[in-house]
Amino acid sequence: MTIDWDAEAAEKAGYEHFMLKEMYEQPKTVADTAGPRIKKNDIVIEELGMTDEEILQVKKIHIVACGSAYHAGVSGKYVLEGMARIPVEVDLASEFRYRDPILEDGAMVIVISQSGETADSLAALREAKKRGFKVLGIVNVVGSSIAREADNVMYTWAGPEIAVATTKAYSAQLIALYLLAMKFARVRHTVTEEEFSEMLGDLRRLPDQIELLLNNKNRIQRFANRYIAAKEVFFIGRGIDYAISMEGSLKLKEISYIHSEAYAAGELKHGTISLIEEGTLVAAVATQPALFQKTISNMVEVKARGAFVLAVTCEGNREIEKAADYVIYIPITNRFFTNSLAIIPLQLFSYYVAVGKGCDVDKPRNLAKSVTVE
Numbered sequence: 001m002t003i004d005w006d007a008e009a010a011e012k013a014g015y016e017h018f019m020l021k022e023m024y025e026q027p028k029t030v031a032d033t034a035g036p037r038i039k040k041n042d043i044v045i046e047e048l049g050m051t052d053e054e055i056l057q058v059k060k061i062h063i064v065a066c067g068s069a070y071h072a073g074v075s076g077k078y079v080l081e082g083m084a085r086i087p088v089e090v091d092l093a094s095e096f097r098y099r100d101p102i103l104e105d106g107a108m109v110i111v112i113s114q115s116g117e118t119a120d121s122l123a124a125l126r127e128a129k130k131r132g133f134k135v136l137g138i139v140n141v142v143g144s145s146i147a148r149e150a151d152n153v154m155y156t157w158a159g160p161e162i163a164v165a166t167t168k169a170y171s172a173q174l175i176a177l178y179l180l181a182m183k184f185a186r187v188r189h190t191v192t193e194e195e196f197s198e199m200l201g202d203l204r205r206l207p208d209q210i211e212l213l214l215n216n217k218n219r220i221q222r223f224a225n226r227y228i229a230a231k232e233v234f235f236i237g238r239g240i241d242y243a244i245s246m247e248g249s250l251k252l253k254e255i256s257y258i259h260s261e262a263y264a265a266g267e268l269k270h271g272t273i274s275l276i277e278e279g280t281l282v283a284a285v286a287t288q289p290a291l292f293q294k295t296i297s298n299m300v301e302v303k304a305r306g307a308f309v310l311a312v313t314c315e316g317n318r319e320i321e322k323a324a325d326y327v328i329y330i331p332i333t334n335r336f337f338t339n340s341l342a343i344i345p346l347q348l349f350s351y352y353v354a355v356g357k358g359c360d361v362d363k364p365r366n367l368a369k370s371v372t373v374e
């Protein structure tokens with residue numbers, strides 16, 4: 001089988017690290033993953049292998065994955081449920097495979113994986129198939145085990161990803177999930193035609209907006225340099241912002257070795273807030289209009305206990321400045337797509353903290369690019 005990835009894609013092309021190069025490839029990745037599936041004013045996902053009738057019969061979606069792919073799945077849950085009104089359960093593959101999951105008629109299983117070789121994800125796929133359910137793989141590596149064993153494969157066209165910490169493949173996974181949600185929402189009439197075409201417009205604008213955020217790297221680098229000696233960092237958010245926080249936190253800990261946790265902002269007061277002390281960095285993501293005020297209250301709570309609050313929010317939300325010490329604004333987009341923009345400054349932040357600490361950014365200790373063993 002010939003895979004048409006060019007050799008240049010696996011070289012650093014003048015960038016200091018693969019991770020930086022791959023972050024900069026995200027506008028292209030997003031465009032490549034979405035573009036071919038946007039036909040005129042519709043979303044066409046031929047690889048899905050499902051008729052509209054079959055889409056209407058889906059009663060529940062199970063998303064199974066590991067690591068960042070799992071975080072994309074958590075984001076996908078909010079998007080699919082919010083947009084297409086289908087219940088979604090997200091499982092870590094290592095849990096799904098052993099918990100004797102309840103899969104009922106009308107269930108659809110989606111396995112997400114960059115490498116397509118992650119042992120737990122592959123085992124989860126086999127478990128679902130053994131029980132007679134069809135599996136859709138959202139996979140980056142063409143011809144990988146998950147791609148071969150899934151009933152249908154929706155490829156993320158991110159190209160080869162070399163850095164252990166995923167950036168562009170995660171961004172492509174988000175896009176694949178948005179496309180699915182939009183497709184399902186249109187077929188199930190849970191969005192109006194007007195809303196659908198507005199979403200298409202927003203989807204098309206994402207690559208340029210990501211580019212804009214990447215161009216802001218110097219400001220984020222300066223900020224990151226202040227946190228090289230941090231002992232721990234918390235990421236908080238609600239809804240989709242919680243999913244972004246999980247990924248932001250994983251990026252930081254895996255490459256900079258700084259302990260970090262992501263919390264659903266409303267859950268902080270149930271224990272974790274006791275860890276906040278003078279100077280603790282709390283990154284608060286607040287992109288969801290309906291949850292904005294709630295997250296601001298949580299920011300005020302941690303600030304009152306001495307935290308330094310970094311906020312990531314949408315342009316125009318100036319009110320956040322009263323509760324934050326440092327604000328990063330992302331361009332306006334559909335509320336379901338904010339993850340694709342808010343994750344960019346968090347990736348850059350992690351990268352520059354790790355570089356500042358002198359860490360081996362592309363090959364963090366104890367980690368492998370594909371986890372092919374249990």
Ligand code: M6R
Nearest residue numbers: 067068069113114115118165166
């Ligand atoms: O290849 P996969 O997407 O199946 O890999 C899953 C995880 O191992 C992976 O996302 C891991 O968490 C990365 N190091 C995250 O940057």
